[in-house]
Amino acid sequence: MNRLKRIEGQVRGLQRMLEEDAYCPDILTQASAVNSALNSFCRVLLTGHLKHCVSEDIRAGREDTMDELMDTLQKLMK
DSSP: OHHHHHHHHHHHHHHHHHHTTOOHHHHHHHHHHHHHHHHHHHHHHHHHIIIIIIHHHHHTTOTHHHHHHHHHHHHHTO
16 A cells, blocks of 8 residues: 555656646656556565465466466556
8 A cells, every 4th residue: 555655646746747847858757657666566466466366266276267367467468
C-alpha cells in the first residue's frame, strides 16, 4: 500500500505539472518515474503471487493455475 500511495503522489505531481505548464521534458521525466514505480510494484506483486498463490495451487494439484499464470504474463508483456 505504501508503494501505491507514493505512486499516487507522483501521479498527482504529474497533474500539477501539466496544470502549471511545466517544461515538457520535465513532465516526461516524471512520467517515466511513475512508469518505473508501477513496473517495480508489479514485479513485487508478481513475485509474491508466484511464491505464495501459484506454488500453493501447484502443490494442491490445481493444473489450471499454470494456464492462468501464462495468460497473466502475456498481458504484462504487451
